[in-house]
Amino acid sequence: MRQICLPTGLNEHETRLLDQIIVRKKIARDSYLYRIGDQFTSLYAVRVGHFKTYQENLAGDRQINGFQMSGDLLGMDAISSALHQCDAVALDDSEVCMIPYTQLETLFTEMPILMRHFHRVMSEEIMGEQNVIMILGNMYAEQRFAAFLINLSRRYALRGYSPTRFQLRMTREDIGNYLGLTMESVSRMIAKMRKDGLIEVRQRDVEVFNLSALNKLAAGIDISDSSQASLDLPSVVTEYNYLSPQLTYLQRLWTAK
Amino acid sequence: MRQICLPTGLNEHETRLLDQIIVRKKIARDSYLYRIGDQFTSLYAVRVGHFKTYQENLAGDRQINGFQMSGDLLGMDAISSALHQCDAVALDDSEVCMIPYTQLETLFTEMPILMRHFHRVMSEEIMGEQNVIMILGNMYAEQRFAAFLINLSRRYALRGYSPTRFQLRMTREDIGNYLGLTMESVSRMIAKMRKDGLIEVRQRDVEVFNLSALNKLAAGIDISDSSQASLDLPSVVTEYNYLSPQLTYLQRLWTAK
């Protein structure tokens, strides 16, 4: 773990201090990491596995806020009220780092570097949600699903996995709920993209054939309109960031070893 | 200002320290507080006036992320990348407190109370965006507009203004953009609610006649269905929080005097 921490600013002593307050915990598939209304005591960093978080309204409708994978931090929405504001459910058998929040804040005063990292993580959480807002507020079903695949692709790439071959850990219904669509619409978008030769999907296995075409789709550029002089857009288009460009130091720390 | 700060944790010396790094700045209506891509140096707390913040996608479509009023903090999404991720435009002639971020972080190490307040503010920002996600992902046009009015109502109430009479500072188009609707749909929802006797709207002036009915609407409970045994729902319904329950210490601080 030292190799990961030392180059990014924490010394050996500081790394040990941080490590001392963290406790690992296993969460079985389909069980809750925490529930709405639970007392907030810890943040959770995903070490292994996947989670979904969702809110519930008074009518009982659910809205999935996001899917979390290794390195992602859960529970930041609970800081202000000291109560968890959503349910967090494991999609796989998973393992998390429990980070007692009071102790973490105490460490911040001694370790400004750690504090700054934490602020960046919270800021990224805000950016990620703004991305979701853009998807839900402005996009058609096909664009939404394209943006969803691109997001997953980048996040897996950041973690050293293939950006073009990965498994969906959630049901079609979960995807639809997250994207503000029905499960049927998701299914139709998959069928359409498969017919268009952009992706292949068998069950939960996804292979992306044409990531740049997906980017254009998500950006609202009609790829079937071949009358356009150039189908290759400036690199900024394919480089459009649906996600932060690299794993943060903290993400690497709490998924290390 | 001391009366406001001292009871909430900061002593006189600390209050002065914080006050020393803050600079006030006036922003004329329709001008930018910051723009996408601008270097991030400061957070901004609204003292007077209103702002809107929006992102832009590659196709040039805009999505308004939120409307900010006195006490609200802008720019937190820029911390992670050191570049502003959205445009912030004044809806009124406004005044803000510029809070140099590096200096603020330095203060945190000396003033843990201030740091904890800041974490709560960021956490509330996350909750607020999750609220928007719920609106965009799950609600019909009428519910969305009801939720929008309730949100404004609460925020004005927190600031000591009437929760039932206030002015819209943004155009119908802005409202529609924010809610994932067209300006025409917003107009139709206003007409419907007016016909139903829930509100009166003349230009930008809004009067809410029945806040609890609005809450039921937003919660997805059909108020026209009078066959239900009881139209009065448990208090939890009308108490449903679309916003944090009180102004934070920091909000009061930087809007003081």
Add this chain to the structure above:
DNA sequence: CGGTCGATTGAAAGCACTCAATCGGGGTGG
């Protein structure tokens, strides 16, 4: 080899959008 749950596909309906015309308040200039 059923049974179950998730996924796919089809047909019809609905909600919001698009397009277009009209209204109306506020500001400007004659």
Add this chain to the structure above:
DNA sequence: CCACCCCGATTGAGTGCTTTCAATCGACCG
């Protein structure tokens, strides 16, 4: 002071994207 203009807002009609409802498929599991 009034007429005109402009822009935001309203209203109507028709279209379209997504949903709803329903039937079927298919993989996994005991």
